[in-house]
Amino acid sequence: xxxxxxxxxGVGLIGGSIGLAxxxxxxxxxVLGVGRRQASLQQAxxxxxxxxxxxxxxxxxxxxxxxxxxxxxxxxxxQILGAAPGCKAGTxxxxxxxxxxxxxxxxxxxxxAGVSFVGSHxxxxxxxxxxxxxxxxLFDGKVTVxxxxxxxxxxxxxxxxAFWKALGSDVLIxxxxxxxxxxxxxxxxxxxxxxxxxxxxxxxxxxLTASGFRDTTRVAAGDPxxxxxxxxxxxxxxxxxxxxLTNTLNQFRQALTHSDPVALDQLLAEAxxxxxxxxxxxxxxx
Amino acid sequence: xxxxxxxxxGVGLIGGSIGLAxxxxxxxxxVLGVGRRQASLQQAxxxxxxxxxxxxxxxxxxxxxxxxxxxxxxxxxxQILGAAPGCKAGTxxxxxxxxxxxxxxxxxxxxxAGVSFVGSHxxxxxxxxxxxxxxxxLFDGKVTVxxxxxxxxxxxxxxxxAFWKALGSDVLIxxxxxxxxxxxxxxxxxxxxxxxxxxxxxxxxxxLTASGFRDTTRVAAGDPxxxxxxxxxxxxxxxxxxxxLTNTLNQFRQALTHSDPVALDQLLAEAxxxxxxxxxxxxxxx
Numbered sequence: 001x002x003x004x005x006x007x008x009x010g011v012g013l014i015g016g017s018i019g020l021a022x023x024x025x026x027x028x029x030x031v032l033g034v035g036r037r038q039a040s041l042q043q044a045x046x047x048x049x050x051x052x053x054x055x056x057x058x059x060x061x062x063x064x065x066x067x068x069x070x071x072x073x074x075x076x077x078x079q080i081l082g083a084a085p086g087c088k089a090g091t092x093x094x095x096x097x098x099x100x101x102x103x104x105x106x107x108x109x110x111x112x113a114g115v116s117f118v119g120s121h122x123x124x125x126x127x128x129x130x131x132x133x134x135x136x137x138l139f140d141g142k143v144t145v146x147x148x149x150x151x152x153x154x155x156x157x158x159x160x161x162a163f164w165k166a167l168g169s170d171v172l173i174x175x176x177x178x179x180x181x182x183x184x185x186x187x188x189x190x191x192x193x194x195x196x197x198x199x200x201x202x203x204x205x206x207x208l209t210a211s212g213f214r215d216t217t218r219v220a221a222g223d224p225x226x227x228x229x230x231x232x233x234x235x236x237x238x239x240x241x242x243x244x245l246t247n248t249l250n251q252f253r254q255a256l257t258h259s260d261p262v263a264l265d266q267l268l269a270e271a272x273x274x275x276x277x278x279x280x281x282x283x284x285x286x
Numbered sequence: 287x288x289x290x291x292x293x294x295x296g297v298g299l300i301g302g303s304i305g306l307a308x309x310x311x312x313x314x315x316x317v318l319g320v321g322r323r324q325a326s327l328q329q330a331x332x333x334x335x336x337x338x339x340x341x342x343x344x345x346x347x348x349x350x351x352x353x354x355x356x357x358x359x360x361x362x363x364x365q366i367l368g369a370a371p372g373c374k375a376g377t378x379x380x381x382x383x384x385x386x387x388x389x390x391x392x393x394x395x396x397x398x399a400g401v402s403f404v405g406s407h408x409x410x411x412x413x414x415x416x417x418x419x420x421x422x423x424l425f426d427g428k429v430t431v432x433x434x435x436x437x438x439x440x441x442x443x444x445x446x447x448a449f450w451k452a453l454g455s456d457v458l459i460x461x462x463x464x465x466x467x468x469x470x471x472x473x474x475x476x477x478x479x480x481x482x483x484x485x486x487x488x489x490x491x492x493x494l495t496a497s498g499f500r501d502t503t504r505v506a507a508g509d510p511x512x513x514x515x516x517x518x519x520x521x522x523x524x525x526x527x528x529x530x531l532t533n534t535l536n537q538f539r540q541a542l543t544h545s546d547p548v549a550l551d552q553l554l555a556e557a558x559x560x561x562x563x564x565x566x567x568x569x570x571x572x
Binding site: 123124125126142143145172182183185186187189190191192193194195196197198199200201204205206207208209210211212213214215216217218219220221222223224225227228231232235238239241242244245246248249252253256257259261264265267268269270271272274275276277278279281282 | 409410411412428429431458468469471472473475476477478479480481482483484485486487490491492493494495496497498499500501502503504505506507508509510511513514517518521524525527528530531532534535538539542543545547550551553554555556557558560561562563564565567568
């Protein structure tokens, strides 16, 4: 795959990493970056993640053959709908947002002929932000979920698939709603729980935290505005996941308050089995 | 500090690390290890964590000047009460258990004259087990909590304090009940929550887990029997901590189901502020 002009909207950790990877792997002739502040564009230019910086989103997207929107999930639909009318025929649009169903719904039947959108979600985030943390190998061996719909043209799907594979990613095709339900469990509910856990800390407890607490709560350092958008876009699936978690916590609570060692041990042993499976699966992928 | 004979009961990750650290730092003339299986004693001997292995706990503790019990928290009191009557005058006993109040209560006024116990908890665990993961630097810069009571003799407290400092640890003196309430929040509730979260996984979700899910659930790989003991020994504080967590989760749930971006953002921003403080505190200590 070879792209003449790749436009990246939002040159933070994810956008910057796409730029670096695309350039290092010879995927794009020219990479344009869109930022809200000149300072982040300068940083992205200095890192070599982009060739040219733009404060005007539409202008940069109109020059693109492929454009990737790496902005907060609650801004993507508006940015795409704003830029699409001026796009060249054959322009392919995608994104890197953590939720997919609301976005895909917002764009259905609203793009001009000749402009395609296929949703993407690279599972390669971090609590870190900004182009200074961009990494050309961020997507290496990581999964990117692509969420076509019944209206998606096969060639567009194939090109987006090739795009993420060229960046080093493994590609998984999923229905947008199914993606959101899955990510509610594997990412959004864990984020809420990490935030709730760290909220229980009082200053006197700080010296009594060890690596377990730090690991369990690490993601809670993520950007609040970004995550507020994610939660609201995926509200129902997150609420359902939270209910499932509450039910499971109640099982633990009952075993605990009944001082039932057999029930506690069973619950913990089942959790350990699943966590050990996860570890095996991750090592196999790495 | 210099110990002639140091006995370590339980030569797993913690016990093995104490042996390695004590020998490498010239803290003990001779290190005796107690194990339930000849195989783990052989491993500890091969790692150089102990000089001599024993299957009989009492025999090894009777030779000790200082003995550290690194066995599951629900076994420690019985082992100490069993061994104490045959101990030499002046023998100092301590432990490495994750809960303190129940243990300290079980031993109050039940040790022979001349034998002292002071409870300890090095915050240096891991989900890994066994002497093969022992590490001479495990306690370096980590906090060890020591939990004396009104009956603890000052010289015994000072020696136990010197013992952990000699192993590289920072020492914090706390009341046993206060320790247990604190650790319920910083360790036991996070463990329960990690176990509950990983229990929500189904096999189809495995490829959709990324580093966030792995970090948030890492501790759930810990030994179920060990953790069942910890939860039951600290039942009331864990149940109280779980209630506080449930209340906080309900605040998130309400903000979510009301689609309230301001409330969500505030909750997440407060969590981020606390997580960032934690990170700063950890880096300062490291």
